[in-house]
Amino acid sequence: MWRRASDRRAQTRPLPRALNVWDENKSVTIAVLSNQSVPGRALTLSLMAMLMAVIAAVGFPDALLDQQILASMLALIPAFLLAHYRSWGSIALALGIGMVALCVTHLSAVYFGLPLGASPFILIVVTPYLAIALGAGWFGEVRRYKAELRATQLQLIQAEKLESMGRMAAGVAHEVKNPLMTILTGVKILSKRTAEADETTRLLLQDMADAVARADRIISGLLSYSRERGLDVVPADLNTTVARSLVLVKHDLDKAQIKVNTHLDPSLPKLTLDEFKIQQVLINLFTNALHAVGQGGSISLRTSLETVSRRRSGGSGLVNRVARSGRFVKVQIDDSGPGIPPDHLRKIFDPFFTTKPTGTGTGLGLSISRQIVEMHGGTIEIGNRDEGGARVTMMFKVPEGALA
Amino acid sequence: MTKRRILLIDDEVTITRGLALYLQENGACDVRVENTGRRAVSAAREFQPDLILLDIVMPDADGGAIAAEIKADPVLQTTPLVFLTALVSHREVGTESKQIGGHPFLAKPVDPDVVLGYIEQYARRG
Numbered sequence: 001m002w003r004r005a006s007d008r009r010a011q012t013r014p015l016p017r018a019l020n021v022w023d024e025n026k027s028v029t030i031a032v033l034s035n036q037s038v039p040g041r042a043l044t045l046s047l048m049a050m051l052m053a054v055i056a057a058v059g060f061p062d063a064l065l066d067q068q069i070l071a072s073m074l075a076l077i078p079a080f081l082l083a084h085y086r087s088w089g090s091i092a093l094a095l096g097i098g099m100v101a102l103c104v105t106h107l108s109a110v111y112f113g114l115p116l117g118a119s120p121f122i123l124i125v126v127t128p129y130l131a132i133a134l135g136a137g138w139f140g141e142v143r144r145y146k147a148e149l150r151a152t153q154l155q156l157i158q159a160e161k162l163e164s165m166g167r168m169a170a171g172v173a174h175e176v177k178n179p180l181m182t183i184l185t186g187v188k189i190l191s192k193r194t195a196e197a198d199e200t201t202r203l204l205l206q207d208m209a210d211a212v213a214r215a216d217r218i219i220s221g222l223l224s225y226s227r228e229r230g231l232d233v234v235p236a237d238l239n240t241t242v243a244r245s246l247v248l249v250k251h252d253l254d255k256a257q258i259k260v261n262t263h264l265d266p267s268l269p270k271l272t273l274d275e276f277k278i279q280q281v282l283i284n285l286f287t288n289a290l291h292a293v294g295q296g297g298s299i300s301l302r303t304s305l306e307t308v309s310r311r312r313s314g315g316s317g318l319v320n321r322v323a324r325s326g327r328f329v330k331v332q333i334d335d336s337g338p339g340i341p342p343d344h345l346r347k348i349f350d351p352f353f354t355t356k357p358t359g360t361g362t363g364l365g366l367s368i369s370r371q372i373v374e375m376h377g378g379t380i381e382i383g384n385r386d387e388g389g390a391r392v393t394m395m396f397k398v399p400e401g402a403l404a
Numbered sequence: 405m406t407k408r409r410i411l412l413i414d415d416e417v418t419i420t421r422g423l424a425l426y427l428q429e430n431g432a433c434d435v436r437v438e439n440t441g442r443r444a445v446s447a448a449r450e451f452q453p454d455l456i457l458l459d460i461v462m463p464d465a466d467g468g469a470i471a472a473e474i475k476a477d478p479v480l481q482t483t484p485l486v487f488l489t490a491l492v493s494h495r496e497v498g499t500e501s502k503q504i505g506g507h508p509f510l511a512k513p514v515d516p517d518v519v520l521g522y523i524e525q526y527a528r529r530g
Contacts (some may be wrong), residue, residue: 036439177513179418180512181419181423182416184513185423187420188517189516308483
């Protein structure tokens with residue numbers, strides 16, 4: 001059964017104090033170390049390794065070289081254990097550095113004619129640097145987790161803000177819509193009774209009716225927003241949904257003589273979608289593009305199958321979301337409009353933010369769109385293209401086992 | 405032509421006053437207004453309307469409960485009923501699946517001409 005997006009967030013992404021958000025197996029080590037600064041972590045690793053080396057030196061003062069190598073290996077065990085929580089690449093790096101350290105220890109003892117008992121001392125000197133080198137690679141991983149954590153926290157804060165607004169909207173709607181009904185009915189009665197009235201009177205009455213309609217659009221948008229909580233998902237072909245959505249705005253596109261270039265990848269696997277809601281998102285995006293390009297402009301629409309690796313995760317725009325690795329269906333909408341001013345990009349998904357003329361847009365379209373996309377586990381980013389115009393990119397994760 | 409008998413139940417006096425006037429002047433309707441939800445069923449029994457326009461959220465009664473009571477009443481159970489509510493948006497009105505308890509609904513603020521259209525479509529024909 002489909003769980004509500006907010007429920008899923010609550011269960012799998014509580015606001016974390018440590019980096020234990022995504023992978024329970026990583027939580028202990030990362031949680032311990034994430035509370036320290038970067039130099040602090042290096043020092044911790046170094047001290048652990050030094051401690052092991054001292055134990056080895058004290059425990060085996062007159063040992064043979066092989067035993068000292070064993071002792072050196074013991075000294076590196078903490079670093080290996082930490083490496084284990086990272087990746088195979090980090091473990092390989094740790095092993096490589098460890099082997100070099102052992103060689104340096106041994107060769108130094110032989111070259112300088114030092115007694116073998118001195119090699120643990122050299123190891124004590126060398127090991128901190130090894131640990132720091134190991135830590136440097138590891139910190140890269142930590143930094144990446146931190147960036148993802150920051151993005152997730154921003155998502156959660158935004159979701160909380162929007163949910164509060166949704167709750168408020170439902171309450172306000174009832175109190176506002178009733179007076180609007182009174183006004184609208186009154187205007188209609190006056191319009192009928194003053195059918196023969198002068199042009200100015202008729203214009204005033206029409207303005208009043210339009211004002212009611214405008215207020216109603218805003219309230220209805222808020223109501224819709226507060227209701228976007230559940231999905232009715234089925235296995236669906238995104239290309240078909242895109243094509244259907246295009247048909248619904250075809251009249252407006254034709255009227256504005258806008259050229260639409262479509263490149264729909266026929267090999268897309270089926271996704272698990274609420275087709276109606278995704279259609280709502282697409283219509284909203286097409287309408288925005290239509291308004292942006294104006295008469296005679298062009299819109300390019302492309303779908304494709306993408307493979308995203310973890311290291312490539314994140315987006316290039318200001319709206320940077322946490323992407324996971326795997327296969328994704330990408331929907332990209334480019335327009336030939338003037339693009340979006342940089343200071344608007346930051347606010348573009350905020351409720352009520354609009355650049356359209358007063359009365360034209362409610363400023364809720366993109367808010368609701370992002371909510372719907374994220375309910376599908378997808379991401380949406382908006383930015384500007386180098387060649388001019390805006391670009392909207394949506395990514396939807398391909399379910400495991402889905403066939404092309 | 406026989407006038408359609410419309411029972412309009414809504415606690416908002418300003419709405420019922422205006423809508424009743426519009427329906428009478430432009431729709432040849434005989435409208436009875438009831439602003440108290442608790443008295444809705446007895447008013448319906450008394451008035452025997454061809455259609456009931458019923459608000460959902462009222463301070464003293466729930467529109468859904470009133471509709472259930474009307475449906476259970478042997479005299480009123482065939483009376484068509486249209487909900488009039490501020491709790492939905494226009495986008496949610498109109499398709500077959502978008503009904504409340506098997507009754508169509510209209511989203512406030514609704515154009516009185518649309519109300520007349522619903523009366524034309526759903527009201528019992530005398």
